[in-house]
Structure formats: C-alpha cells, structure tokens
Amino acid sequence: MTVSDRLKKRRLELGLSAAQVGERVGKNKTTIYRYENGEIEKVPYSIIVPLAKALHTTPEYLMGWEEQNDDVMRQLEKDGHITPLSLSGTHKVPLLGTIACGNPIEAIERTGEFIDLSDAIKGDFALKCKGNSMVNARIYDGDIVVCRKQDMVQNGEIAVVLIDNDVTLKRFYWYEDAKVAILRPENPDYKEIQITAEDTVDVRILGKALTTIREVK
Template sequence: MGWETDENPKIDNIFPITTKKFPLLGNVACGEPIFADEQFETFIEASSDIKADFCLRAKGDSMTGIRIFDGDIVFIQKQDMVNNGEVAAVLIKDDATLKRVYYDREDNILQLVAENPLYKTMRYTGEELNQIRVLGRAVAFQSNIK
C-alpha cells in the first residue's frame, strides 16, 4: 500500500508481559461470611509482578468502596498476621470473608470492617478470637470489563 513493512520490527519501549498462574481456591465473601471449602477450582493467569500465593473470587458487595465487586478475583499473599487497616481474607470458624482488619491489643478486640456503609462492622472479643484465622493479605484484584 505504498510502504514497506518489516515483519518483525524492533520497538525499544515495548516489553513482553510475563505471567504466572495462581491457584483459584474458591470464593470469599464480600458481605456475610460464606462457607470456605478451599477446593481448588482452576488457575488464574496474571502478571508475575503480583506477589500472591493464591486467589479467591469475591462474592457480594461489601468491598465496593475499594472497587472490589462481585465476581472479581482477589489475589492473596498467604500470611497469618496483617497490619491494622490492611484488607485480608479471614476465616471465621469455617466461613471466609474479605474485610479491612483492625485489632486493638489493649482491649483485645478484632474489628472486620466493610468498605460499604450498608454493612456493619463485625466485632470479636475474648474466646471468639480463637475461632478466627487470617488466611492472608489482599495484594491485588482483577476485574472484568462489563
């Protein structure tokens, strides 16, 4: 069409994206906690820059304030403790939920806070804390364009 093209042009500022497969272990509630069966579903391929160990599919609308919507994939870095204010996947008995975590050592109170004002803060004290385990810290999420 009036010009010649090189079939394999070299472009200096374009780099290949390296990806990694993350195991999708199931669902995590973004609302009321849901039963956590940790069954392996499939793999999600995403950027290898994401420092996560596994991912979960968000269910519900309690985290929409930080743009995590129903059906989004949330990447979790496995760790059993998180800093105050971090978003984490938390196991309550056999139910998993995704919330912002705050722990008051002085009063021994754990608060799991939604990012949607329609949801109340979940508070746990005393013996209730023995039934709660942090699965890991949310480090990234992936949404579909709708």
C-alpha cells in the first residue's frame, strides 16, 4: 500500500470525515482528499506526524517503513523525505511486568529490569505484552510497549488501564453522557469491555502507549 492508501484506510476505519481530519491538522478537506487520492504524490513529512496523531496511529505505519528495505530507506533519507531519528541521548525506564493484550491479567509489578530509550521517546515505563488482542494496531505477543504516565487519554488512544486489580492494554473511549467506558481491542476475535457507572469496579488509566520494541528473531 502507498501512503495515500494508508491515510484513507485509517480514516475510514475510525469513521472520520476528511473535514474532521483536516481540522485536526490545519488543512482543508480538499487537501486531505488530494493526499488520499495521490494527487499530492509526496505527502510532506512535516504533515505525516500530525496526520498520524489525528488518525491514532504512527508515522511509521503511514510511511510504510516496515515495508521498505534498507536501500529504499537510505534513498528516502537522501532525498529528504524522512529524517533519521537521533540517538545521541538515551535514558533508562523500568521494564514492568507483563500486560494483557487479551483478557485483563493481574496488576503489573516491577521486574527490577530497565531498558534504554532514545531521548526522542518521552516514555516513563515499559511493559511486555501477552496476547493478540491488539495485533491490528501492530502490537504483537512478546512486544515491549513504551508508555508515558498519565491518567487521561483522548478517545481512541491506546491506554494502559487498571480494572480493579487487573491491567490491560486497549483503545480507550469514555462517553460522558452515558457514563460508559469502553476498552476496545484491535482484533475482531476479541470482545470489547464495557464498564458502566452501575458496575462496582475501579477503572483507572495508568498511561498512554507511545511505541513498541520488537525482538528480531
């Protein structure tokens, strides 16, 4: 798929109009359609980052970096279409226990381990994933998810959520009028979790997922 294909596919998956996406990135709907239809052949990298944020995905997904081989990536960098990530500084974050990408599991605990992150990634802690409920968000069993501590996320963002004594990783939605929280997987084989005001459970957001680290096998 091209960048244009991914932009359109992701927008439709979220049920957003071109106008809504345009509002989020400071462009009109005509420009968004031109990106999606390939009329603007090379979408500027400066707009890829806000587009990824508006579409609750990553620049890597929109650019299709995982589909590029090394020679193509080097050419993109040479042509100025992408900017290599600076690894000049690093910091350590704690690697906590396993988090469920499936059914919620017991609350996470510290493992005593740490991982090194580039300073470009503003993460506070990392978790190892177990399960396949988030595979369509490109989060797989065994991945390490880097997270930022925060107690709120925007609807549709991927959050680390505490449900009583269990923790899970899901897309989080809160509907104020109905007083309903929905934890939505990214795999049709798994059911979403709905929690209403009548449910006597404690629901808290522990952090927002930023990126994943995958072991090369």
